[in-house]
Amino acid sequence: AQSVAQPEDQVNVAEGNPLTVKCTYSVSGNPYLFWYVQYPNRGLQFLLKYITGDNLVKGSYGFEAEFNKSQTSFHLKKPSALVSDSALYFCAVRDGYGGATNKLIFGTGTLLAVQP
Amino acid sequence: DGGITQSPKYLFRKEGQNVTLSCEQNLNHDAMYWYRQDPGQGLRLIYYSQIVNDFQKGDIAEGYSVSREKKESFPLTVTSAQKNPTAFYLCASRGDRGLYSQPQHFGDGTRLSIL
Numbered sequence: 001a002q003s004v005a006q007p008e009d010q011v012n013v014a015e016g017n018p019l020t021v022k023c024t025y026s027v028s029g030n031p032y033l034f035w036y037v038q039y040p041n042r043g044l045q046f047l048l049k050y051i052t053g054d055n056l057v058k059g060s061y062g063f064e065a066e067f068n069k070s071q072t073s074f075h076l077k078k079p080s081a082l083v084s085d086s087a088l089y090f091c092a093v094r095d096g097y098g099g100a101t102n103k104l105i106f107g108t109g110t111l112l113a114v115q116p
Numbered sequence: 117d118g119g120i121t122q123s124p125k126y127l128f129r130k131e132g133q134n135v136t137l138s139c140e141q142n143l144n145h146d147a148m149y150w151y152r153q154d155p156g157q158g159l160r161l162i163y164y165s166q167i168v169n170d171f172q173k174g175d176i177a178e179g180y181s182v183s184r185e186k187k188e189s190f191p192l193t194v195t196s197a198q199k200n201p202t203a204f205y206l207c208a209s210r211g212d213r214g215l216y217s218q219p220q221h222f223g224d225g226t227r228l229s230i231l
Contacts, residue, residue: 009156032217043120043206043222044159051217090158103174104220106151108158 002027004093006107013081014115021076021110023091032094033074034104035065037087044090050074061085081114088112118143120223122207127228129194129201137192137226139207146211148190149220152176153204162205165190194228202229 003026013019025031032051036044048059055067065076076089091107120141129135141148147166151159161174165184179198184190190209194201204227208220 034219036222041225041227043122043224044208044220046219046221049217049219103161103164106159108156 002093002105004091004105004107006089006091006110008110009108010111010113012113012115015083016080019078019081019085019112019114021089021091021112023074023076023107024072025074025091025093026072027093031074033065033067034092034094035059035063035074035076036090036092038090038109039087047076047089081112083114083116086112086114120207120209120221122205122223122226124226125224127226128231129228130231132196134193134195135228137194137205137207137228139190139192139223140188141190141207141209141221141223142188143209143211143221144187145209145221146187147209148184149208149210150174150180150182150190150192151206151208153206153225159206162192204228 005024034049035047037047038044047063048057050057050067058064063078065074067074088109088111090109092104094104123138149164150162153159160176162180163174163182165171168187171182171184179195181193204225206225207223210218210220
């Protein structure tokens with residue numbers, strides 16, 4: 001069965017420092033991996049995805065993520081955090097062999113808090 | 117601007133009452149989804165629809181119902197059988213039914229509470 005784990009409920013980082021939000025996954029085929037961000041009382045906004053190709057994926061707002069097949073991880077990174085990056089971050093996975101449904105499995109979310 | 121509109125933003129339900137949450141999209145997307153979000157649990161799939169007049173149960177469909185009579189609209193009814201309806205409900209859509217790598221686009225949610 002597909003699953004996604006975000007091991008940290010909260011990540012604290014000082015503004016200007018690099019940030020990492022961790023995600024590991026389990027799927028039966030090749031994974032389609034996504035990162036979303038959610039601000040309070042809003043929907044999810046798409047940040048980036050990995051489908052195939054280069055293991056380092058660049059996305060919106062200066063975020064990037066590194067796909068590591070051997071470690072089944074897809075960690076979200078940013079070289080220099082901003083206070084405005086403070087939000088809830090979700091990792092999601094779809095099994096590449098999952099058929100026609102395109103159901104996504106979401107992690108439980110990681111709250112990123114950037115201190116000024 | 118194209119997007120997904122959910123209404124109302126806040127909704128209150130009385131005991132024994134059915135309530136309907138609206139979701140409308142003008143993105144010309146085939147697939148639409150309903151999720152429930154509870155603190156610390158991430159998003160859980162309630163129902164999804166890949167095409168007009170067709171829909172399937174997700175992981176937590178009990179106590180909910182949907183319809184898909186138009187491509188643009190995918191309303192969710194929370195019935196009185198759903199004993200714990202208090203949550204944040206998110207609607208999403210995805211285009212290009214054959215391209216499963218496309219991300220889902222989300223509305224801004226409806227927060228449902230019990231009176």
